Amino acid sequence: MNYSIIAYIIGWILNFEALFMALPCITAIFYHEHSGWAFFLSAMFCLLIGIPLVQKKTKNKIFYTREGCVTVALSWIILSIMGALPFLIGGVISNPIDAVFETVSGFTTTGASILLDVESLPKCMLMWRSFTHWIGGMGVLVFILCLLPLTGGDGGYHVNLMKAESPGPSVSKLVPQVQSTAKILYSIYLTLTVIEFVLLLFGKMSVFDALTTSFGTAGTGGFGIKNDSIAGYSPYIQYVVTIFMILFGINFSAYFLLLSKKLRQAIHMEEVRWYLIIIFASIVFISFNARAMFSTLEETIRHVSFQVASVITTTGFATTDFDLWPEFSRTILVILMFIGACAGSTGGGIKVSRFILLIKTMKKELHTYLHPRSVRKIQLDGKVVEHNVLRSTNVYMIAYILIFVASVLLISLDNFDLTTNFTAVSATLNNIGPGLELVGPTQNFSLFSNGSKLILIFDMLAGRLELFPLLLLFVRDSWRRF
Structure with missing residues (x-):
């Protein structure tokens, strides 16, 4: 393990976090x-x-996958602990575990909260909560890759960091240079955020409300600045947020293909x-099942579209309870919690691409039972999926199920009650925010004990980091020196 280079990168993480705190x-x-x-x-x-950590330049430039995973996991833990300090120092949250829970929920874009009355918070605290969503949405290390050649500019270093932090079964470079890929991703991310912000201003939203709502939507986080989330805003605002939640849940590679005038490739993803x-x-x-809950067809479509978009993209905003x-409608929403958004987006969940691969793997196995000598390759977007991607998808699902069951237990x-426990873990492991029953959209997570909150904090981090980087912290071989 190359400890010096890990310390160097964590030093930059802390310096940038200090810079981020300038906004609040x-x-x-x-x-x-x-x-x-x-x-x-x-x-x-x-x-x-x-500052002291970045002053000491490392001579050892070896940086493999394990360094990438450990660096990302430690960076997110330290980022969250330091990000919780303003809540404690400002006296907004007195319990350190609650403060860390709120901050982890922000950076992992979960949106689960322990606060009973967010409208009583100072605006600088509300800004920080929402801004943590935007920072964590694309990933803080991806952001730093845009600006700094952290380890001498070798693409291998950058790839290992990006693989560990980016959501999805695999990470591909949009252009040959990883640093350029990071810049493209953040350019798209920033552009979409600005467009939403402007459209919200057109809807007569205040600058503060539009900015915090845009941060929450872009990161698919869902921290509201109102106790009723988005319910009190106009239908126009709700439609804009719905559209952008869906847009931020799309694989950003599709936007790159559109910008590159490769329309056919984008459409065929x-x-x-x-x-x-x-x-x-x-x-x-x-809409058909819950139509009796609303007075008009427009109201039905608006609220249902908003909640479907909010849940599948794991944003967590709400316009209604x-x-x-x-039960049929609630069951669909729970299923959407697990499916999640696209890989390569800011959304959480298991990811649509993994379900596609699992279904194709199942079809291949059924075909093999009937035709044992046949050779059939699994393809996605017209390209053969490598065996290591399929293996990692299967292992991911096993690890996911084990963590989920252990957390609920x-x-x-x-x-x-079981519904509360089941959906609380679903909401945190999939980075959604609200669940059902006692953790529903009008409730919060303050009812859980400190021990349970620590479990849910682990789930939020594991869900955002795609399980493996966090799990590797508990593997002895990860910490051995060269």
Whole structure:
């Protein structure tokens, strides 16, 4: 294990986190809030640790996959712990575990909260909560890759970091240079965020509300600045947020292909096509089943479309209490929690591409039973899927199921009902936010014990980092020196 280079990268993480805290500081100055000092002090503490770590240049340039995974996992843990300091210093949250829970929920774009009344928070705190979504949506290390040749510019270093942090069964470079790929991804991400922000302003939303809502939508996080989430805003605002939640759940490679004028390749992306089909089918079925819950057809379609988009993209915003919908509709939403958005998007969940690969693998095995001597390759978007991708998908599903079952079992010690426990783990492991029953869209996660919150914190981090980087922290061989 190359500890020196890991420390060097973590140092840059802390320095950038200090820079990120400038936005809530500016917000506090603008609104004359004393809580801004909490961010200033936290930023100074980040720099106090981060600057010495980046001053010492490492001579050992070896950086393999295990370094990439360990670096990403440790970076997200440290990022979350330091990001929780403003809540504690500012006196907004007194329990350290609650503060870390709220921050992890922000950076992992989960949107699960322990706060009972978000409208009572200073605006600088609300800005920080929403901004953590935007930072974590595309990934903080992807952001740093845009700006710095962290380890001497060798593409292998960058690939190992990007593989560990990017969502999906596999990561491909859009262009030969990984750093250029990171810049393209963040350019698309920033552009879509700005477009949504402008459209929300056209809907007579305040600048503060439009900015925080855009951050939450872009990162598919879902921290609201109102106690009723998005329910109090106009239908126009709700439609805009619905559209952009769906857009941010699409594989960003599709946008790159469109910008490269490769329209046919973009249209023929299987994952994007099935993602949109699932959304459309879910809206149709739920609208028919839950039509009695609303007074008009327009209202039905608007609320159902919003919630379907919010759940499948794992954003977690709400315009209505979908926990009151019929069982058939609620069941569809729970299924969507697991499916999630596309790989290479800011959305969470298992990912549509993994389900496509699993179904194709099952069809191949059934065909092999009938024709034992046949040789059949699994293809996605017209390309043969490599065996290691299929293997990692199968292992991912096994690890996912084991973590899910263990988490439900452990938090059941708090003695809440099965629906609450099951959907609480679903909401955190899939980075969604709200579940059903006691963790429904009008409730929160404050009812759980500190032990259960630690389990759910682990689930949020594991879900955002695609399980393996976090699990490797518990493998002894990961820590052995060369």
